[in-house]
Amino acid sequence: MLLSVDHVTRYRYDRPVRGVVQSHRLVPSTFDGQRVRDWGVTVTDGLAGGAFRDGAGDRVQAWTVPGPVSEIEVRVTGTVETVDLAGVLRGHRELVPAEVYLCDTLATQADAALAALAARALGEDGPLAMAHRLSALVSDAIAYVPGTTTAKTTAAEALAQGQGVCQDQAQALIACARHVGTPARYVSGYLFASDGDAPEAAHAWAELFVAGLGWVGFDAANRCCPDDKYIRLGSGFDAVDAAPIRGIARGNGQEILDVEVAVRQVQQ
Template identity: 85%
Template sequence: MLLSVDHVTTYRYDRPVRGVVQSHRLVPSAFDGQKLRDWSVTVSDGVQGGAFRDGAGDRVQGWTVRGPVSEITVRVAGTVETVDLAGVLRGHRESVPAEVYLCDTLATQADAALAALAEQARDEAGDLAQAHRLSALVSDAIAYVPGATHARTTAAEALAQGQGVCQDHTQALIACARHLGLPARYVSGYLFASGEGAPEAAHAWAEIFVGGLGWIGFDASNRCCPDDRYIRLGSGFDAVDAAPIRGTARGGGAESLDVAVAVRQVQQ
């Protein structure tokens, strides 16, 4: 499938700041399931800094904006050719061992309720069956309700209220997988979806490491494994760690954020 992306993020400050430094993971991953046709990232009044590929295989690009500045726009545009690999992350180069992703974070720490949910999958035969069962359990336990949670909601909090969005499904699935000893990580990216009740184009899902197969994606929000409708950007221990844009502003003042993402299928 050929997919186009138009992603605009606008930061506004209630009074000018002295400058902004950002770190981006906004270039799609290089693996057998997707190939870049064209891609660009621009930052209004920004100066491009150094770039590197981290141990997880993600391309990280630095940007700085000199102040005083009261508004910054980050725009991502491009086209990606995707192939359905049934969720398997084949051909992705990384140097970090999978066992690193057994480490918990505050957002993905399993409380008693998450542990009990995970235990329902323990009797499944094999890691792959356990992973599929965990994804289904999380889908059933947390209803997809836009706006029900916020950026800092933890997996335990989302399960307790029984509502959330893709971030909450993903962090809860990660918590359950790690409880059973399965390395798991958070993936940020895009999703081409249409129809009433479709999730937003900026999307997230989990990857669980299965012996003999490697990393496999599980989207509990949509009860499926990622296919050719998905574009993978990068990964991390949780939503904050895997955020496509991270940064800091020098100077006081409150920051507001607007995000608009459109993913469309392109006629080949």
């Protein structure tokens, strides 16, 4: 499938700030399931800094915007050719061992309720079957209801209230997987949403490490493994660590954030 992306993030400040520094993970991953045809990132008045590929295989680009700054627009445009690999991250080069992703974060710590949910997925039919059961259990336990959580909601909090968005479902799945000894990580990207899909073009899911297969994606929000409707950007321990844009503004101005994302299928 050939997918086009138009992703605009606008930052406005109620009073000018002295400058802004950002770190971007906005370039699609390189693996057998996707190939970039063309891709570009622009930042209003931005100066591109150093770029590198980190140990997890993600491309990281630094940007600086000198002040005074009242508004910044980060625009991402491009097309990506995707192939359905049934969620398997095949051909992705990275240096970090999978066991690193057994480490918990504040957002993905398993409380008693998450531990009990994870225990229900255990069985004698192998790690892949267990991972599928675990994803289904999280889908059942946390209903997809936009606007019911915030960016700071933890996996335990989302499970307690029984609803959330893709970020909450992914972090709950990660917390459960790690609790039973399965390395798991958070993935940010895009989704070409069709009928019945969670309608978030900017999307997130989890990857669990399955012996014999490697990293396998699970999207609890849509009860599936990522296919050719998905574009993978990057990964991390949780939503904050895998955020496509991270940064800091120097000054006391209040930040107002606005995000628009459109993913479309292109005729090949």
